[in-house]
Amino acid sequence: MTTRKKPGRRLLSLAAALTVGLLGLTAPAHADSADINPAQKATLTLHKCVQPENAGAPANGKEQAGTGCNPIDGVKFTLYKVDGIDLTTPGGWEATKGLTAPESGTTVGSHTSTEISEMTTSSGGLARWQNLDLGLYLVVETDTGSPDTKVVLGSKPFLVTLPYHTDDNQWNYDVHVYPKNSVAGIEKTVDASVEQAGYNGNDVKWTITTDIPRSGQGTEITSYVITDTLPAGLTLDNDKTDLRLNDGTVFANNVDYSCTGNLTCTFTSDGIAKLKANGGKKVVLTLVTDVTDVAQATNGVFTNKAKMTINGIDSTEKSATTTWGQLAVYKYDGSNEGFLSGAKFKLCKTEACPNQDVLLTGLTTGPDGKVLFPVVRPDTYYLVEEEAPAGYVKVGAQQVTVEAGVTEAPAQPTYPGKNYKPVANVKQTVPQLPLTGGIGQVALAAGGIGLLVIGGAVMILSRTAVKRKQS
Numbered sequence: 001m002t003t004r005k006k007p008g009r010r011l012l013s014l015a016a017a018l019t020v021g022l023l024g025l026t027a028p029a030h031a032d033s034a035d036i037n038p039a040q041k042a043t044l045t046l047h048k049c050v051q052p053e054n055a056g057a058p059a060n061g062k063e064q065a066g067t068g069c070n071p072i073d074g075v076k077f078t079l080y081k082v083d084g085i086d087l088t089t090p091g092g093w094e095a096t097k098g099l100t101a102p103e104s105g106t107t108v109g110s111h112t113s114t115e116i117s118e119m120t121t122s123s124g125g126l127a128r129w130q131n132l133d134l135g136l137y138l139v140v141e142t143d144t145g146s147p148d149t150k151v152v153l154g155s156k157p158f159l160v161t162l163p164y165h166t167d168d169n170q171w172n173y174d175v176h177v178y179p180k181n182s183v184a185g186i187e188k189t190v191d192a193s194v195e196q197a198g199y200n201g202n203d204v205k206w207t208i209t210t211d212i213p214r215s216g217q218g219t220e221i222t223s224y225v226i227t228d229t230l231p232a233g234l235t236l237d238n239d240k241t242d243l244r245l246n247d248g249t250v251f252a253n254n255v256d257y258s259c260t261g262n263l264t265c266t267f268t269s270d271g272i273a274k275l276k277a278n279g280g281k282k283v284v285l286t287l288v289t290d291v292t293d294v295a296q297a298t299n300g301v302f303t304n305k306a307k308m309t310i311n312g313i314d315s316t317e318k319s320a321t322t323t324w325g326q327l328a329v330y331k332y333d334g335s336n337e338g339f340l341s342g343a344k345f346k347l348c349k350t351e352a353c354p355n356q357d358v359l360l361t362g363l364t365t366g367p368d369g370k371v372l373f374p375v376v377r378p379d380t381y382y383l384v385e386e387e388a389p390a391g392y393v394k395v396g397a398q399q400v401t402v403e404a405g406v407t408e409a410p411a412q413p414t415y416p417g418k419n420y421k422p423v424a425n426v427k428q429t430v431p432q433l434p435l436t437g438g439i440g441q442v443a444l445a446a447g448g449i450g451l452l453v454i455g456g457a458v459m460i461l462s463r464t465a466v467k468r469k470q471s
Contacts, residue, residue, distance in 0.1 A: 071125025233296030300404030
């Protein structure tokens with residue numbers, strides 16, 4: 001008597017040899033379970049997560065607890081059923097041997113595919129298809145979502161069997177898959193108080209930090225661009241642009257990247273190779289600008305925006321701001337309010353104004369009595385007169401407050417206004433000469449007569465002494 005093998009065991013042996021798709025869903029080497037139920041419907045649940053820093057446990061088709069999934073919503077997937085493959089038969093499993101998901105299109109090997117439906121991941125990163133017929137399915141990510149998702153490298157198309165044979169020798173009709181996306185964020189910060197060698201008083205340092213996505217299960221990085229949009233009134237100091245990894249590794253200009261305009265930095269093929277080798281790290285772009293025209297800002301506020309573009313996909317645009325003002329000084333005669341030119345000023349952090357506290361120096365009033373400190377950080381300072389106009393007394397340190405925005409002079413020049421400081425000088429007092437016939441001359445004359453009297457007496461005494469010797 002011949003014993004017939006159950007069809008289910010043949011199906012299991014075929015399933016054991018198959019690797020289904022991208023996610024590492026591999027059937028075990030030895031399978032032993034009940035037969036597939038042809039009447040059973042299946043469910044496919046897709047969990048869309050950020051690509052983790054470290055690889056987790058291999059997927060097994062079951063829902064995984066404690067995965068640390070950071071869900072991504074708004075990502076679209078399209079589900080296709082591969083035609084001509086019946087997984088309720090041994091022949092159907094045989095037909096799946098060697099099949100891989102296409103890089104593009106929906107043809108799997110020699111098999112066409114029929115679209116089932118499109119789904120967009122929910123706020124929990126889920127997309128679920130229910131009441132599916134058994135078979136081989138192709139899952140294609142068709143839209144990475146809005147820029148706010150920061151998805152730049154989508155997951156590759158993958159194949160999945162319904163049912164899926166689990167590692168405990170069971171047929172799973174409720175399959176869970178975890179395609180990962182590489183994400184890339186961007187952050188921008190500003191340091192407008194740079195006080196170190198090589199920086200001027202109107203320098204602003206900007207730092208742009210971008211993520212390097214992991215290629216992993218997703219597509220590869222083919223292009224990587226960082227764009228910084230400088231507003232009018234800021235001028236880039238090209239010599240101070242620096243690009244490196246967050247571990248300090250420097251990218252070489254004109255080798256790993258090149259920058260043009262104000263400011264677009266594009267990575268070369270050499271630079272992209274370094275990015276791929278450092279997935280999960282960050283790129284740090286530092287640039288320095290000179291504030292040249294506060295009038296170009298909005299109420300003294302400059303807004304600088306930056307974005308990154310990977311494989312043609314733009315990130316969310318991030319911005320940072322820096323605030324500046326001006327200071328105008330009006331120098332006038334305190335007695336008649338006339339213009340005074342030639343007054344030289346410096347601006348200091350403190351009233352004593354040692355050398356280390358000097359911010360601006362050498363600004364001199366013109367024929368209209370005015371001088372402009374064109375670029376000043378809003379704060380409280382001391383205005384120190386280095387030289388007074390000729391014939392006038394130098395005044396002491398004057399406290400001034402600089403607000404955001406340009407100078408607003410009052411209608412009357414001698415009145416204070418926003419970012420406007422009137423400073424009066426008084427004329428130098430000339431020492432008085434003695435009057436003719438005054439006591440000075442009388443005293444001088446008296447002194448002269450006294451000298452003559454003394455001199456005459458000395459001569460008489462001398463002559464008397466000589467005569468006594470001769471006699």
